Amino acid sequence: LGLALAQLILPTFNRLYELDLRLNLLAEPFLLPALLVMALAVGLLSGAYPAFFLARFRPVASLRGKLAQSPGGLRLRQGLLVVQFALSIVLIAGTLIMMKQVRHMKTADLSFVKENVVVLPVESGDFADAEAAAAQLATFKEELARGAGVASVASSSHIPGNWSGWFTFAWPEGWGEDASPLRVRLSYMDSRYFDTYGIPFVEGRNFAEGSEADRESAVIINKSAVRDFGWETAVGKTIRRGETDFEIVGVVEDYNFESLENAVAPVLHFYRPPENGVHNYISVRLKAGADVGTALDGMRARFHALDPSRTFDYFFVDERFNELYQAQDRLVAVASAFAVLAILIACLGLFGLASLMVTQRTKEIGVRKVLGASVTSIIFLLSKGYARLVLVAFVLAVPLAYFVMDRWLDDFAYRTDIGVGVFALAGASALLIAFLTVSVQALRAASTNPTETLRYE
Numbered sequence: 001l002g003l004a005l006a007q008l009i010l011p012t013f014n015r016l017y018e019l020d021l022r023l024n025l026l027a028e029p030f031l032l033p034a035l036l037v038m039a040l041a042v043g044l045l046s047g048a049y050p051a052f053f054l055a056r057f058r059p060v061a062s063l064r065g066k067l068a069q070s071p072g073g074l075r076l077r078q079g080l081l082v083v084q085f086a087l088s089i090v091l092i093a094g095t096l097i098m099m100k101q102v103r104h105m106k107t108a109d110l111s112f113v114k115e116n117v118v119v120l121p122v123e124s125g126d127f128a129d130a131e132a133a134a135a136q137l138a139t140f141k142e143e144l145a146r147g148a149g150v151a152s153v154a155s156s157s158h159i160p161g162n163w164s165g166w167f168t169f170a171w172p173e174g175w176g177e178d179a180s181p182l183r184v185r186l187s188y189m190d191s192r193y194f195d196t197y198g199i200p201f202v203e204g205r206n207f208a209e210g211s212e213a214d215r216e217s218a219v220i221i222n223k224s225a226v227r228d229f230g231w232e233t234a235v236g237k238t239i240r241r242g243e244t245d246f247e248i249v250g251v252v253e254d255y256n257f258e259s260l261e262n263a264v265a266p267v268l269h270f271y272r273p274p275e276n277g278v279h280n281y282i283s284v285r286l287k288a289g290a291d292v293g294t295a296l297d298g299m300r301a302r303f304h305a306l307d308p309s310r311t312f313d314y315f316f317v318d319e320r321f322n323e324l325y326q327a328q329d330r331l332v333a334v335a336s337a338f339a340v341l342a343i344l345i346a347c348l349g350l351f352g353l354a355s356l357m358v359t360q361r362t363k364e365i366g367v368r369k370v371l372g373a374s375v376t377s378i379i380f381l382l383s384k385g386y387a388r389l390v391l392v393a394f395v396l397a398v399p400l401a402y403f404v405m406d407r408w409l410d411d412f413a414y415r416t417d418i419g420v421g422v423f424a425l426a427g428a429s430a431l432l433i434a435f436l437t438v439s440v441q442a443l444r445a446a447s448t449n450p451t452e453t454l455r456y457e
Helices: 001-015 033-056 058-064 071-107 128-143 212-217 222-229 293-305 317-323 326-360 363-371 375-409 420-446 452-453
Strands: 117-121 150-156 167-172 182-189 199-204 218-222 237-241 243-254 267-271 281-286
Touching: 001 293, 001 326, 071 326, 071 375, 071 420, 117 182, 117 293, 117 317, 128 281, 128 293, 150 218, 167 222, 212 218, 212 243, 222 243, 222 267, 243 267, 267 375, 281 293, 326 375, 326 420, 363 375, 363 420, 375 420
Parallel strands: 182 267, 218 243
Antiparallel strands: 117 281, 150 281, 167 182, 167 237, 199 243, 218 267, 237 243
16 A cells, blocks of 8 residues: 555656656565565564553453553553644644745845836847847837837846856945955946835935946945945945946945845846947836736737747746745645645554543443533543643653754745744644544444444343
């Protein structure tokens, strides 16, 4: 059954992790014997305890259905049950915290507009005349801006969500000649980049369209760069990159151009019109309520007018950002599966223990029913003992889950808070599942005719 389930689950696992694993027992000659030995060992070990327990029964008591209670055996069974449910609660709480963190990253304020922004990757080879590619790019942008439903168009070397690892070194004003330069990110863009992405300025101004002075000696930095340079304000100061001094004309908010796993790095933004040929992306922000299909058809037609032989490629910024969290999405899916499996195993143990309890208390249940006990009261009577075990498991699970998940969240620069609600929900879920599991056995015993149960002997 285990091998069959593994074969059934493997395709789903491969799709989830984009793998091509195969279950081939014949390829590894020692795999099948090892699995058989493991199955036999587990079977013998798990069967040894009940076998010794049954072997100690007195024949007369056993034939009368009186199963002697061993305090040590009862504590062992209850201890195993507590461990099972504690692990289940840890997995449930961990899965909920992972889901909360992923949702936090996907819905956090990134300090820029990512909705309704279409990005067209471009290269000089995307144009019929490679030598005139830069001029054609400028013309292409103007045509896109006149398209139906288009609010703004910009071109740049980098875009949020698809930021390549370009680095440079800069010496801020006031640093000595012997000081080490600061390693920073850099990007080239036109004057419409910040408006298209809705990136707010906290100080200074944007690049002036067509300004030769801004192209040669102006730079816009983000707040992280201001902080790392050790400044309170930055506009009017200069930084040196290579042999050139650049005047800081503006400071923008720290927008998250990468996954929220990473803190926002210092960035230098340089002005380059499309004619300079360093732009890799055209970003098109659509108007609210615009017909996306019509807008894309217009973009496709204008692109093919430049070079009909090339495929029109595009993506949405919000979708690209969600792709950054695929690893976390996969982890949540796997953790959820393990949580369900752990709960199932715990319920199997609880179901067996509840069955043994009902068998031992069959006569007591009959007497209680004759004396007027209701089905509900009997179910509550038989369930409350196990509720206490789940509560003990909850007390053990909470600090362990908190410790593990707090360490996991430390890997994220922007992390959610854990909160007590997650543990309350995990504990309530485990308690409800345990109650329903025990109730199945308790309901069967409570619904039995008292005449039959009192004739048990």
